Amino acid sequence: MVRALSVPTLRPPLPVAPTLKRLGVAIRSLELPAIEKIGEESMGDAFQVLVSTMLSAQTKDAVTLASSLRLFAVAPDPASLARLTTSRIEKLIYPVSFYRNKAVHLKETARILVRDFAGAVPTTMDALLTLPGVGRKTANLTLIVACRSRDNICVDTHVHRIANRFGWVRTRMPEQTERALYEVAPRRWWATINLHLVTWGQHVCKPVFPQCGRCILNDTCPKIGVVREGRVA
Ligand code: SF4
The missing domain is CATH 1.10.340.30 (Hypothetical protein; domain 2)
Known part of the structure:
Protein backbone atom coordinates (compact mmCIF):
# COMPACT_ATOMS: atom_id res chain seq x y z
CA MET A 1 0.00 0.00 0.00
CA VAL A 2 1.38 3.38 -0.96
CA ARG A 3 0.40 7.01 -1.08
CA ALA A 4 1.59 9.59 -3.54
CA LEU A 5 3.31 12.74 -2.34
CA SER A 6 0.77 15.45 -3.17
CA VAL A 7 3.10 18.48 -3.08
CA PRO A 8 6.62 18.55 -4.51
CA THR A 9 9.06 19.30 -1.73
CA LEU A 10 11.03 22.54 -1.73
CA ARG A 11 12.97 21.78 1.43
CA PRO A 12 16.72 22.47 1.49
CA PRO A 13 19.26 19.64 1.55
CA LEU A 14 19.74 17.93 4.89
CA PRO A 15 22.94 18.95 6.72
CA VAL A 16 25.47 16.15 6.25
CA ALA A 17 27.17 15.74 9.62
CA PRO A 18 24.11 16.19 11.89
CA THR A 19 22.10 13.82 9.71
CA LEU A 20 24.76 11.11 9.81
CA LYS A 21 24.98 11.59 13.57
CA ARG A 22 21.21 11.10 13.96
CA LEU A 23 21.24 8.05 11.72
CA GLY A 24 24.16 6.62 13.69
CA VAL A 25 21.97 6.58 16.78
CA ALA A 26 18.87 5.37 14.93
CA ILE A 27 20.56 2.35 13.35
CA ARG A 28 21.81 0.95 16.66
CA SER A 29 18.62 -1.09 17.03
CA LEU A 30 18.61 -2.30 13.41
CA GLU A 31 20.20 -5.41 11.92
CA LEU A 32 23.65 -4.82 10.46
CA PRO A 33 24.26 -5.23 6.70
CA ALA A 34 25.73 -8.62 5.72
CA ILE A 35 29.25 -7.37 5.00
CA GLU A 36 29.47 -5.63 8.37
CA LYS A 37 28.38 -8.89 10.06
CA ILE A 38 31.02 -10.87 8.18
CA GLY A 39 33.61 -8.25 9.06
CA GLU A 40 32.71 -8.55 12.75
CA GLU A 41 32.44 -12.33 12.84
CA SER A 42 35.70 -12.87 10.94
CA MET A 43 37.46 -10.19 13.01
CA GLY A 44 38.15 -8.13 9.93
CA ALA A 146 38.86 -4.92 6.74
CA CYS A 147 41.68 -2.36 6.65
CA ARG A 148 39.93 0.19 8.91
CA SER A 149 40.60 2.94 6.36
CA ARG A 150 39.08 6.32 7.22
CA ASP A 151 39.97 7.72 3.78
CA ASN A 152 37.34 6.01 1.64
CA ILE A 153 33.66 6.38 0.90
CA CYS A 154 31.85 3.29 -0.36
CA VAL A 155 28.90 4.07 -2.60
CA ASP A 156 26.45 1.32 -3.47
CA THR A 157 22.87 1.69 -4.71
CA HIS A 158 21.57 2.63 -1.23
CA VAL A 159 24.16 5.35 -0.70
CA HIS A 160 23.67 6.68 -4.23
CA ARG A 161 19.87 6.81 -3.88
CA ILE A 162 19.73 8.29 -0.39
CA ALA A 163 22.47 10.89 -0.90
CA ASN A 164 20.39 12.16 -3.82
CA ARG A 165 17.12 12.08 -1.82
CA PHE A 166 18.80 14.12 0.92
CA GLY A 167 20.00 16.70 -1.62
CA TRP A 168 23.66 16.08 -0.76
CA VAL A 169 24.48 15.33 -4.39
CA ARG A 170 22.75 15.58 -7.77
CA THR A 171 24.19 12.63 -9.63
CA ARG A 172 23.15 9.90 -12.03
CA MET A 173 25.79 7.24 -11.34
CA PRO A 174 27.31 5.83 -8.11
CA GLU A 175 30.85 6.77 -9.15
CA GLN A 176 29.72 10.40 -9.59
CA THR A 177 28.15 10.20 -6.15
CA GLU A 178 31.38 8.94 -4.62
CA ARG A 179 33.34 11.84 -6.10
CA ALA A 180 30.70 14.37 -5.00
CA LEU A 181 30.52 12.99 -1.47
CA TYR A 182 34.26 13.52 -0.95
CA GLU A 183 33.51 17.21 -1.57
CA VAL A 184 30.43 17.65 0.62
CA ALA A 185 30.93 15.23 3.53
CA PRO A 186 33.28 16.06 6.40
CA ARG A 187 36.22 13.65 6.34
CA ARG A 188 35.48 12.16 9.75
CA TRP A 189 32.24 10.71 8.33
CA TRP A 190 33.62 9.20 5.14
CA ALA A 191 34.11 5.67 6.43
CA THR A 192 30.71 5.46 8.13
CA ILE A 193 28.52 6.88 5.36
CA ASN A 194 28.07 3.41 3.88
CA LEU A 195 27.10 1.72 7.15
CA HIS A 196 24.62 4.45 8.07
CA LEU A 197 22.93 4.85 4.68
CA VAL A 198 22.88 1.16 3.75
CA THR A 199 21.31 0.22 7.08
CA TRP A 200 18.75 3.03 6.75
CA GLY A 201 18.11 2.09 3.14
CA GLN A 202 17.48 -1.56 3.95
CA HIS A 203 15.04 -0.83 6.76
CA VAL A 204 13.43 2.58 6.21
CA CYS A 205 14.48 4.61 3.16
CA LYS A 206 13.73 1.76 0.78
CA PRO A 207 14.25 2.03 -2.98
CA VAL A 208 10.66 2.07 -4.21
CA PHE A 209 8.39 2.85 -1.27
CA PRO A 210 10.39 4.65 1.45
CA GLN A 211 8.82 4.42 4.89
CA CYS A 212 8.76 8.19 5.44
CA GLY A 213 5.97 7.96 8.02
CA ARG A 214 8.27 6.09 10.42
CA CYS A 215 11.44 7.97 9.52
CA ILE A 216 13.18 10.25 12.02
CA LEU A 217 13.98 12.63 9.15
CA ASN A 218 10.42 12.94 7.85
CA ASP A 219 9.93 16.54 9.00
CA THR A 220 13.01 17.92 7.27
CA CYS A 221 14.01 15.51 4.48
CA PRO A 222 13.60 17.06 1.01
CA LYS A 223 12.74 13.58 -0.40
CA ILE A 224 14.18 14.51 -3.77
CA GLY A 225 12.97 12.08 -6.42
CA VAL A 226 10.52 10.31 -4.09
CA VAL A 227 7.16 9.99 -5.83
CA ARG A 228 5.48 7.48 -3.56
CA GLU A 229 5.85 6.66 0.10
CA GLY A 230 5.21 3.27 1.61
CA ARG A 231 2.21 3.14 3.92
CA VAL A 232 3.16 2.63 7.55
CA ALA A 233 0.99 0.15 9.45
S1 SF4 B 1 11.89 10.94 5.02
FE1 SF4 B 1 11.51 9.37 3.45
S2 SF4 B 1 12.91 9.87 1.76
FE2 SF4 B 1 13.65 10.98 3.58
S3 SF4 B 1 15.15 9.61 4.54
FE3 SF4 B 1 13.21 9.19 5.51
S4 SF4 B 1 12.36 7.48 4.35
FE4 SF4 B 1 13.97 8.39 3.08
Whole structure:
Protein backbone atom coordinates (compact mmCIF):
# COMPACT_ATOMS: atom_id res chain seq x y z
CA MET A 1 0.00 0.00 0.00
CA VAL A 2 1.38 3.38 -0.96
CA ARG A 3 0.40 7.01 -1.08
CA ALA A 4 1.59 9.59 -3.54
CA LEU A 5 3.31 12.74 -2.34
CA SER A 6 0.77 15.45 -3.17
CA VAL A 7 3.10 18.48 -3.08
CA PRO A 8 6.62 18.55 -4.51
CA THR A 9 9.06 19.30 -1.73
CA LEU A 10 11.03 22.54 -1.73
CA ARG A 11 12.97 21.78 1.43
CA PRO A 12 16.72 22.47 1.49
CA PRO A 13 19.26 19.64 1.55
CA LEU A 14 19.74 17.93 4.89
CA PRO A 15 22.94 18.95 6.72
CA VAL A 16 25.47 16.15 6.25
CA ALA A 17 27.17 15.74 9.62
CA PRO A 18 24.11 16.19 11.89
CA THR A 19 22.10 13.82 9.71
CA LEU A 20 24.76 11.11 9.81
CA LYS A 21 24.98 11.59 13.57
CA ARG A 22 21.21 11.10 13.96
CA LEU A 23 21.24 8.05 11.72
CA GLY A 24 24.16 6.62 13.69
CA VAL A 25 21.97 6.58 16.78
CA ALA A 26 18.87 5.37 14.93
CA ILE A 27 20.56 2.35 13.35
CA ARG A 28 21.81 0.95 16.66
CA SER A 29 18.62 -1.09 17.03
CA LEU A 30 18.61 -2.30 13.41
CA GLU A 31 20.20 -5.41 11.92
CA LEU A 32 23.65 -4.82 10.46
CA PRO A 33 24.26 -5.23 6.70
CA ALA A 34 25.73 -8.62 5.72
CA ILE A 35 29.25 -7.37 5.00
CA GLU A 36 29.47 -5.63 8.37
CA LYS A 37 28.38 -8.89 10.06
CA ILE A 38 31.02 -10.87 8.18
CA GLY A 39 33.61 -8.25 9.06
CA GLU A 40 32.71 -8.55 12.75
CA GLU A 41 32.44 -12.33 12.84
CA SER A 42 35.70 -12.87 10.94
CA MET A 43 37.46 -10.19 13.01
CA GLY A 44 38.15 -8.13 9.93
CA ASP A 45 39.48 -10.96 7.75
CA ALA A 46 40.23 -9.07 4.52
CA PHE A 47 39.79 -12.11 2.29
CA GLN A 48 36.34 -12.88 3.66
CA VAL A 49 35.27 -9.23 3.48
CA LEU A 50 36.50 -8.99 -0.11
CA VAL A 51 34.81 -12.22 -1.21
CA SER A 52 31.49 -11.50 0.50
CA THR A 53 31.44 -8.01 -1.00
CA MET A 54 32.00 -9.53 -4.45
CA LEU A 55 29.11 -11.91 -3.78
CA SER A 56 26.82 -9.11 -2.59
CA ALA A 57 26.46 -7.33 -5.95
CA GLN A 58 22.77 -7.33 -7.00
CA THR A 59 22.00 -9.83 -4.24
CA LYS A 60 19.82 -9.66 -1.13
CA ASP A 61 21.69 -9.50 2.15
CA ALA A 62 20.33 -12.77 3.54
CA VAL A 63 21.45 -14.62 0.41
CA THR A 64 24.89 -12.97 0.50
CA LEU A 65 25.38 -13.97 4.12
CA ALA A 66 24.28 -17.59 3.69
CA SER A 67 26.31 -18.06 0.49
CA SER A 68 29.40 -16.49 2.01
CA LEU A 69 29.25 -18.74 5.06
CA ARG A 70 28.79 -21.85 2.87
CA LEU A 71 31.81 -20.88 0.81
CA PHE A 72 34.02 -19.99 3.79
CA ALA A 73 33.24 -23.33 5.47
CA VAL A 74 35.03 -24.98 2.54
CA ALA A 75 37.42 -22.23 1.42
CA PRO A 76 38.34 -19.82 4.22
CA ASP A 77 41.44 -18.43 2.50
CA PRO A 78 42.77 -17.69 -1.02
CA ALA A 79 44.75 -20.92 -1.35
CA SER A 80 41.78 -23.18 -0.60
CA LEU A 81 39.48 -21.14 -2.86
CA ALA A 82 42.00 -21.30 -5.71
CA ARG A 83 41.99 -25.10 -5.45
CA LEU A 84 38.21 -25.41 -5.93
CA THR A 85 36.76 -25.96 -9.38
CA THR A 86 34.56 -23.23 -10.79
CA SER A 87 31.55 -25.56 -10.78
CA ARG A 88 32.09 -26.34 -7.07
CA ILE A 89 32.25 -22.60 -6.32
CA GLU A 90 29.06 -22.10 -8.33
CA LYS A 91 27.24 -24.70 -6.24
CA LEU A 92 28.48 -23.19 -2.98
CA ILE A 93 27.50 -19.61 -3.79
CA TYR A 94 24.19 -20.29 -5.57
CA PRO A 95 21.68 -18.49 -5.57
CA VAL A 96 23.60 -15.18 -5.55
CA SER A 97 22.97 -13.14 -8.68
CA PHE A 98 25.31 -13.85 -11.59
CA TYR A 99 26.74 -16.82 -9.69
CA ARG A 100 28.44 -18.23 -12.78
CA ASN A 101 30.38 -15.02 -13.49
CA LYS A 102 31.11 -14.53 -9.81
CA ALA A 103 32.50 -18.06 -9.50
CA VAL A 104 34.93 -17.37 -12.35
CA HIS A 105 35.99 -14.06 -10.80
CA LEU A 106 36.40 -15.57 -7.34
CA LYS A 107 38.61 -18.40 -8.52
CA GLU A 108 40.78 -16.07 -10.60
CA THR A 109 41.01 -13.53 -7.78
CA ALA A 110 42.08 -16.24 -5.35
CA ARG A 111 44.69 -17.46 -7.83
CA ILE A 112 46.09 -13.92 -8.24
CA LEU A 113 46.15 -13.33 -4.48
CA VAL A 114 48.22 -16.50 -4.03
CA ARG A 115 50.50 -15.82 -7.00
CA ASP A 116 51.08 -12.06 -6.71
CA PHE A 117 50.26 -11.07 -3.14
CA ALA A 118 51.57 -13.98 -1.05
CA GLY A 119 48.01 -15.01 -0.23
CA ALA A 120 47.07 -11.65 1.28
CA VAL A 121 44.53 -9.06 0.14
CA PRO A 122 46.23 -5.89 -1.09
CA THR A 123 45.57 -2.72 0.87
CA THR A 124 45.56 -0.10 -1.85
CA MET A 125 42.79 0.94 -4.22
CA ASP A 126 45.01 0.57 -7.30
CA ALA A 127 46.01 -2.98 -6.43
CA LEU A 128 42.47 -4.05 -5.49
CA LEU A 129 41.15 -2.76 -8.82
CA THR A 130 43.48 -5.15 -10.68
CA LEU A 131 41.50 -8.12 -9.31
CA PRO A 132 38.80 -9.61 -11.58
CA GLY A 133 35.30 -8.53 -10.64
CA VAL A 134 36.51 -5.90 -8.17
CA GLY A 135 35.22 -2.37 -8.76
CA ARG A 136 35.38 0.75 -6.64
CA LYS A 137 32.46 -0.28 -4.41
CA THR A 138 34.08 -3.58 -3.47
CA ALA A 139 37.52 -2.03 -3.09
CA ASN A 140 36.27 0.83 -0.92
CA LEU A 141 34.24 -1.45 1.36
CA THR A 142 37.15 -3.86 1.76
CA LEU A 143 39.46 -0.98 2.70
CA ILE A 144 36.91 0.39 5.19
CA VAL A 145 35.70 -2.82 6.84
CA ALA A 146 38.86 -4.92 6.74
CA CYS A 147 41.68 -2.36 6.65
CA ARG A 148 39.93 0.19 8.91
CA SER A 149 40.60 2.94 6.36
CA ARG A 150 39.08 6.32 7.22
CA ASP A 151 39.97 7.72 3.78
CA ASN A 152 37.34 6.01 1.64
CA ILE A 153 33.66 6.38 0.90
CA CYS A 154 31.85 3.29 -0.36
CA VAL A 155 28.90 4.07 -2.60
CA ASP A 156 26.45 1.32 -3.47
CA THR A 157 22.87 1.69 -4.71
CA HIS A 158 21.57 2.63 -1.23
CA VAL A 159 24.16 5.35 -0.70
CA HIS A 160 23.67 6.68 -4.23
CA ARG A 161 19.87 6.81 -3.88
CA ILE A 162 19.73 8.29 -0.39
CA ALA A 163 22.47 10.89 -0.90
CA ASN A 164 20.39 12.16 -3.82
CA ARG A 165 17.12 12.08 -1.82
CA PHE A 166 18.80 14.12 0.92
CA GLY A 167 20.00 16.70 -1.62
CA TRP A 168 23.66 16.08 -0.76
CA VAL A 169 24.48 15.33 -4.39
CA ARG A 170 22.75 15.58 -7.77
CA THR A 171 24.19 12.63 -9.63
CA ARG A 172 23.15 9.90 -12.03
CA MET A 173 25.79 7.24 -11.34
CA PRO A 174 27.31 5.83 -8.11
CA GLU A 175 30.85 6.77 -9.15
CA GLN A 176 29.72 10.40 -9.59
CA THR A 177 28.15 10.20 -6.15
CA GLU A 178 31.38 8.94 -4.62
CA ARG A 179 33.34 11.84 -6.10
CA ALA A 180 30.70 14.37 -5.00
CA LEU A 181 30.52 12.99 -1.47
CA TYR A 182 34.26 13.52 -0.95
CA GLU A 183 33.51 17.21 -1.57
CA VAL A 184 30.43 17.65 0.62
CA ALA A 185 30.93 15.23 3.53
CA PRO A 186 33.28 16.06 6.40
CA ARG A 187 36.22 13.65 6.34
CA ARG A 188 35.48 12.16 9.75
CA TRP A 189 32.24 10.71 8.33
CA TRP A 190 33.62 9.20 5.14
CA ALA A 191 34.11 5.67 6.43
CA THR A 192 30.71 5.46 8.13
CA ILE A 193 28.52 6.88 5.36
CA ASN A 194 28.07 3.41 3.88
CA LEU A 195 27.10 1.72 7.15
CA HIS A 196 24.62 4.45 8.07
CA LEU A 197 22.93 4.85 4.68
CA VAL A 198 22.88 1.16 3.75
CA THR A 199 21.31 0.22 7.08
CA TRP A 200 18.75 3.03 6.75
CA GLY A 201 18.11 2.09 3.14
CA GLN A 202 17.48 -1.56 3.95
CA HIS A 203 15.04 -0.83 6.76
CA VAL A 204 13.43 2.58 6.21
CA CYS A 205 14.48 4.61 3.16
CA LYS A 206 13.73 1.76 0.78
CA PRO A 207 14.25 2.03 -2.98
CA VAL A 208 10.66 2.07 -4.21
CA PHE A 209 8.39 2.85 -1.27
CA PRO A 210 10.39 4.65 1.45
CA GLN A 211 8.82 4.42 4.89
CA CYS A 212 8.76 8.19 5.44
CA GLY A 213 5.97 7.96 8.02
CA ARG A 214 8.27 6.09 10.42
CA CYS A 215 11.44 7.97 9.52
CA ILE A 216 13.18 10.25 12.02
CA LEU A 217 13.98 12.63 9.15
CA ASN A 218 10.42 12.94 7.85
CA ASP A 219 9.93 16.54 9.00
CA THR A 220 13.01 17.92 7.27
CA CYS A 221 14.01 15.51 4.48
CA PRO A 222 13.60 17.06 1.01
CA LYS A 223 12.74 13.58 -0.40
CA ILE A 224 14.18 14.51 -3.77
CA GLY A 225 12.97 12.08 -6.42
CA VAL A 226 10.52 10.31 -4.09
CA VAL A 227 7.16 9.99 -5.83
CA ARG A 228 5.48 7.48 -3.56
CA GLU A 229 5.85 6.66 0.10
CA GLY A 230 5.21 3.27 1.61
CA ARG A 231 2.21 3.14 3.92
CA VAL A 232 3.16 2.63 7.55
CA ALA A 233 0.99 0.15 9.45
S1 SF4 B 1 12.36 7.48 4.35
FE1 SF4 B 1 11.51 9.37 3.45
S2 SF4 B 1 11.89 10.94 5.02
FE2 SF4 B 1 13.21 9.19 5.51
S3 SF4 B 1 15.15 9.61 4.54
FE3 SF4 B 1 13.97 8.39 3.08
S4 SF4 B 1 12.91 9.87 1.76
FE4 SF4 B 1 13.65 10.98 3.58
